[in-house]
Amino acid sequence: MKNKSIKMRKQIDTSSRYFLLLCGTISVITVLLITIFIVQQGIPTFQTVSIKEFLFSTDWSPSKSVPHYGVASFVIASFEVTLLSVIFAIPIALSCAIYLSEFATGNFAKILRSGIELLAGIPSIIYGLFGIAVVVPFVRNTFGGNGFSLLSAAIILAIMILPTIINFSEVTIRSVPRETKNASIALGATQWQTIKNVIIPSSISGIVSSIILALGRAIGETTAVVLVGGNAPIFASSPIDMGRTLTMNIITDMSYASGVHMSALFATAMLLFFFILLLNLIVVLVTRKGAIHE
Amino acid sequence: MNRKTTNTLALSIIKILSAITIALLVIILGYLIYRGVWYQNQKEGEVLPITTSEEDFSLYATKDTKLSFISWYTLFSIAKGRERTLRTLTQVNEKIHFYVDPEVKEEAEAYLLTPIKDTALVNKDTTFEPKGGIYLLKKGKTPPHGYTSLPLYDTVVAVNNSVTTLFNNRKIGSVTEEQVKDLQNGTITNWKTLGGPDEEVTFIDNATNAQLQHTKGSVSILNANVFAEEHGIDHLSISRVEKGLNITWEYLTTNAEESGAFGGIFSILINTLLMILLVLFIATPIGVGSAIYLSMYAKNGPFKSLIRSGIDVLAGVPSIIFGLFGMLVFVQLFHLSFSLISGSLTLSLMILPTIIRTSEESINSVDKNTVNASRGLGATKIESITSIVLPAAKKGIITGLILAMGRALGETAALVFTIGSSTNIATGLTSSSRVLAQHIYLTIIEGQSIDKAFASALILIILELIINSIAKKMLRGEK
């Protein structure tokens, strides 16, 4: 028999408390540090470049003798690509969400669920590769242009965000109380009428949240879009033109940028981060508003 | 339209749109498997893929050369010393070792229209290299071990100059072996069928130079060494389709060379494994620790909400921004340079929210009454957690870890500016290294063979599928 020291056991207990507290705070600390570091690198841009030019000029030409750093084309491209992708994705995603919650136990539903899981597990680089090989030629042959375009990026992104919208929407739709559905059916409504007039309106805030979450994912996607978007740092006047999003700008130029150019890239990152925080905030507000209404 | 039809119509539309999801999945996976497993490239060459075998010698080569045949022109360049490696021929990074049987030296020189260097001649002291070897040996003699025979293609489709001129913005491209046969047997009568000028086809057997020069639209099949000496006539390029297996055992087990231009991906797979292990090692204690803290220590209040918000925000940060952060902090500030450890640290932060969420769920599902019983017996809080809570939550936590590793495996943007890009196996934490998903990206960006990109992509997908099914099996085991 060997005695275990109570003192040591208590020491382990106390030190583990501190360790676990530290672990708990690492997430918050990381978020703060990310903000601080990115801002610290991005702010010096504005010593040389005016905020107005940065935000509103479409002239991004860091290599000219008089360089210009305007990211307006990228902001527009980012929004264009993400909005298009959401528009493409919504009909399919909502249908899946409705189908899964209404016909949850069928065979097709099981297949659908596995399929969505698989789609969610495909890495973005592979979506990009598929985009180059299949989507780009398709866009080229159907719509003209050279195929590498914001449209191709939107198509690929749409597939990538399907699981996000489906999963969150499905949870919301399922949470509509059965009594509400039953009340509608009992009054003689068809399934579709119930869906259209009762279920969707009740879950609208959750559906909207899922869409905004998907927007957040889409706007931050880099690997897939940089391979199919064309990456021309100019204003894309139509979706079949080559364009560059905020994320594409960062990953492309960062490998060789220096000085003001590099600061401008970090300023681009600041802008991207700001948009994402904004979207997160909107989600919180929408869910709170929805909760109040329910 | 009455309600019933609207209902049926609407539900059908919903089903169809849902089915599109499955269709997309099938198309994507199917295409990836197809491009990943087989490659099919169109290649253009000078010679027809037929053997005339009139010479008294045969050609042999070692298997690693990946040569399926040799054209007269290639042999010519090798003999002349112009072609020293197999890189341009078959993308194999190996020097060419050319051997000639002295018994056929004169014949070979006449055949190739070039003198053969003495260094290439075989004598009793010659040791045959096991790799990159090409041997011109007299017929009937047995080649050394490891050398297999190689067809020699040496015929050329010679044509009158009129056939290959640019005419009304049309110029004849390359032709297939089938089309040459059709020219021979008279199925194709006019060159415009092949995209050439409007000229009648005149096929002459074994034409002389004079014949070809003077007859418009004339074509003949000549030996390459005969054609080489003629002037005033042209030849057609032959296109052939090269098929083969993209993913071979060799590909998986050979190291990458020259930044992935040659060789296989073994070194990259090893680096990927090392990275995953590192990420696991770093992220697990922090992630599970956070989950334990949130579930069993933190009191409800503003601090706990702050931590939760932190986790939610962290989960939404795009990977490229993690990459920038990693570059600023790990690569530059901590002076870890572009290395395995910088990339692993960056990825660990990125997957923290995933680990925390799944672990917390598992820990919360453990009956806390058992913790009270443990405390009642005199155990400290941490003792109770490690003896009771963690073992009970083990399955869920491990499943979450496996899924998080799956995410880390597919990540690219966060690694591009942190992990480096060397294709060699990492020798230490601070070695620059390249991992699978990132390799696919670099292969495409650097303009390397896209077939290789698909092969790597297929391997990545297979790994992800394996990881996902392991996680699923564990979840099922829990119920």
Place this chain on the structure above:
Amino acid sequence: MGTNLFHVTNLNLWYGKQQALKDVNMEIEKNKITAFIGPSGCGKSTFLRVLNRMNDLIDDVTITGEVLLNQTDIYKDVEIMNLRRDVGMVFQSPNPFPMSIYDNVAYGPRLFKKYRKAEMHEIVERSLRQASLWDEIKDRLHTNGLALSGGQQQRLCLARTLATNPQVILMDEPTSALDPISTSRIEELMIELKKEYSIVIVTHNMQQASRISDTTSFFMIDHNRCGFLVESGETKDIFFKPRDSRTEDYISGKFG
């Protein structure tokens, strides 16, 4: 006359600002079964937990007064972990650990010492015998404790407590989740165990209290939702000749 094990003076307890126990004074005797009875929410479980400092696990609890165990103040002069080894607790719902029967019983002792195999086995067997569970499970010691029936599980929890060789066993409504047969088995056990141990039991079941306990303490709740001790005494006195009319009312079922 038995010697006093616990000597509680002026005990007050607050959950945050809400007082839950007021001015409790009590003596608990050795080798006896003491029962706490009273209506729901009157603080009897809270008071039970004062005796092994389990209330310390709850945030924002304030305690004043003195609790002596064998003349030592358990809130000042005793190491908590040792206290909990000497004062064991069985809870209302059986809560065996998700491990083997053997490991369940061995858990407590293992916290304090490293045992050799033979020694540990001796302790496990002794505890399971005392809890009247040994014969039923002696050939499946290494099966999971959760696979037992409810009554068996509760006896396992008892064995677990006995393994650390406590002086006192606290029991918080130990049979309220069990069927009548399991209940009477546990009651028989308690009577057997009091020869070696002292037992304090909180119970809703007055018949149980009158059947098995030697001493009974009756708690009530005042209009401020604070619990207090009405009276303590020998069980037969409390039940047949209570001093306080409130006790009499409760016993005769007028409220509670």
